[in-house]
Amino acid sequence: MRTQLFQLDAFTTRRFAGNPAAVMPLERFLDNETLQAIAAENNLAETAYLVSDGADYRLRWFTPTTEVPLCGHATLASAAVVMERLEPARTSVVFHSASGPLTVKRSGAGYVMDFPARPSLVVPAPPGLAEAIGIVPIEVFASDFNYMALLESPAAVRKLAPDMALVARLDRPGLIVTATGDEGYDFISRYFAPAKGIPEDPATGSSHCMLAPYWAARLGKTDFRAYQASLRGGEVLCRLAGDRVELEGNCVFYLEGHAEI
Secondary structure, rough: OOOEEEEEEEEOOOOOEEEEEEEEEEOOOOHHHHHHHHHHOOOOEEEEEEEEEOEEEEEEOOOOOOOOOOOOHHHHEEEEEEEHHHHOOOOEEEEEEEEEEEEEEEEOOOOOOOOEEEEEEEEEEOOHHHHHHHOOEEEEEOOOOOOEEOOOOHHHHHHHOOOHHHHOOOOOOOOEEEEEEEOOOOOEEEEHHHHEEEEOOOOOHHHHHHHHHHHHHHHHHOHHHHHHHOOEEEEEEEEEOOOEEEEEOEEEEEEEEEEEE
């Protein structure tokens, strides 16, 4: 079987920045074992699989080790593939996913995604968190998907060097660290998910579904310019709209070809 393969850098306007994702259009979803093997072979934070479904598409995401229920940067990359390569006349697309329908619209040179918000509650710091990140957070929040640790400054977020083995032992699959922003950003963050095969994700849409509601309550506003302070870096424009979060970003095509499966 021969299928198209695209690799894009998401949440960036330049190559070798943002978060790389593989996007593979298929006639049908292959068995889970094969989809997982392809994602492991691609060895990127996410591989997205697209299957046409009438005017829409069905969408699934796999890390090198597991399938995940939501992925922002690979959805952004999938939208770019649909609207720039598969159906260049389109200005919007709906993806049907494990997290429900996700609408992405063209916006200038980028795209705006409509994702479900992920509210969080303040919780006691879980055992091992301070040891895992090497600092005692000001507060800790939790959703069903992630812990979020609030740190005292952007500098503390940037210089963090977590113990990934300890992060992987937390009872949530992912850990967000965040602080108020600098350099013109409303807030900054980083995201670690070694339990899902992603030690540090360079630019993460889904984490901003949790960050946006928190910072909306904290800052008293609903529109944000956010920065993910990974080594590659990523810029995300966020807007909280009720129980939804709009995430805006750009994509750059890096590789286009075919895979033999």
